[in-house]
Amino acid sequence: MTSTSSTPASASPASDIHWADPARQQAFGIWLAAQASRHGVQPDSLRSASADASFRRYFRLDAPTAPRGTLIIMDAPPEKEDCHPFVAVARLLEAGGVGVPHILEWDEAQGFMLLSDLGQHTFLATLEATDYDHGPASTNRALYMSAIDELVRLQAVPADSLPPYDDALLQRELDLLPEWYLTQLRGLTLDDATRTMLAQTFALIKAEALAQPTGFVHRDYHSRNLMADPADPKARLGVIDFQDAVRGPLTYDLVSLLRDAYVIWDEDIQLDxxxxxxxxxxxxxxxxADDFGDYWRQFEWMGLQRHLKVLGIFARLALRDGKRQYLDDIPRVWTYAHRVASRYQGLGPLARLLEQAEAAHGGTQTQVGYTF
Structure with missing residues (x-):
């Protein structure tokens, strides 16, 4: 792709970075030139670093005086992305000693941010480099122990200033399952009995979640949001994408890590x-919880809430936002949700509904219902 207009010659972004808005591109070029004088960045080295499921995108550029020799720029259009939660949580976590990016500059009005660089290798990419199905178990274990250590550090950060992971938020997330996954992606038509069953099941799940001990919850503590050093799997990890943090159940982030949508492990490894x-x-x-058995049960129920939500989110990303690659990750998430729904009393109807949804995949399913 090529740029749609030019920027000042002193701050010309790489030609393969696309700008849909020429005025924003020009504003970015002017802002970038200012960073060159303040932080020694080299504008001509600008290249794409990553994008995520939101409207944010990230660039990397050389900065010889920076610790890694590079810095990161976040481009977050203010009309589409509110950076205030990111800034607030970043400062909170940094004060608590968690390995998050340091904010060097923030143009609040325009939505440009200059950040320290935590490296180019995600936890997931580092696992893949070691071949996590057949590779060195010691390397994988070192990575997961580093992630566990960082999570303990993160959960020790005071969470009083964060919004609560309350009934309303849990419900909004669970509603994504029927709205996007069951109906729009899998084509099911849900009758009144099925909707009643879902309401009763969601009430059970929310009650379990709201009864758990609470603290700092990242909400996306998984292999794509942790940065690792392939040369040293025992090194401390960097933590990114934390702007949606809340005060909620402490099992949530461990579920995100051990029942990751992008990596699946046998349950004995998860337990370990x-x-x-x-x-x-x-x-x-x-x-x-004082008893690990109680903790594991809390972990499973919290995981069910997360995975039902993620099924809806991935369906929405594919159907609404055109990010079809997320469909490839649905089988793992479905497996996690179905296993828990099949295991605990009161969740059997949900398990059968999930089965019918996948049976309808590629076929025709017009009506599903349950009687009580």
């Missing part, structure tokens, strides 16, 4: 890491 986290959390004084 969960025990290790639980032990470290207790030692750190975090308010986790």
């Amino acid at each position: 890491y969960a025990v290790r986290f639980w032990e470290k959390a207790r030692k750190a004084g975090l308010p986790v």
Whole structure:
């Protein structure tokens, strides 16, 4: 792709970076030139770093005086992205000693931000480099133990200033399942009995979540939002994409890590890491359950809420936003949700509905219902 207009010669972004709005491109060029004089960045080295599921995108550019020799720019149009939560949470986590990007500059009005660079390798990419299906178990274990240590550090950060993960938010997330996954993606028509069943099931799930001990919740603590050093799997990880943090159930982030939408592990491995986290959390004084069996049950129910939500989110990203690649990750998420729904009393009808949704994949399904 090529740029749609030019920027000042002193701050010309790479030609393969697309700008839909020429005025924003010009404003970016002017802002970038100012960063060159203040932080020693080299505008001609600008290249794409990553994009995410929102309207934010990230660039990397050389900065010889920076610790890694590079810095990151976030481009977040203010009319589409509110950067205030990102800034507030970044400062909160940094004060708590968590490895997050340091904010060097923030143009609040225009939505441009200059950040320290946590590296180019995600936790997921580092696992893939070691071949996580057949590769060195010691490397994988070191990476997960680093992630667990960082999570304990994160959950020790005071969460009083964060919005609560309350009934209303849990419900909005669960509603994504029927709205996007069941009906729009899988083509099911839900009758009144099915909707009643879902309402009753969601009430059970919310009650379980709201009864759990609470603290700092990242909400997306998984392999694509952790930055790792392939040369040293024991090194501390960088944490990104934390702007949606809330005060809520402390099991949530461990679910995100161990039942990741992009990596699936046998349950004995999940249990092993969960025990290790639980032990470290207790030692750190975090308010986790005194009995690991109770903690594991909380972990499973919280995971069910997350995975039902993610099924809806991935369907929405594919259908509404054209990000079809997320469809490839649905089978893992479905497996997690179905296993828990099949395991606990009161969740059987949900498990059968999930089965029917996948049976309808590629076929025709016009009506599903349950009687009580």
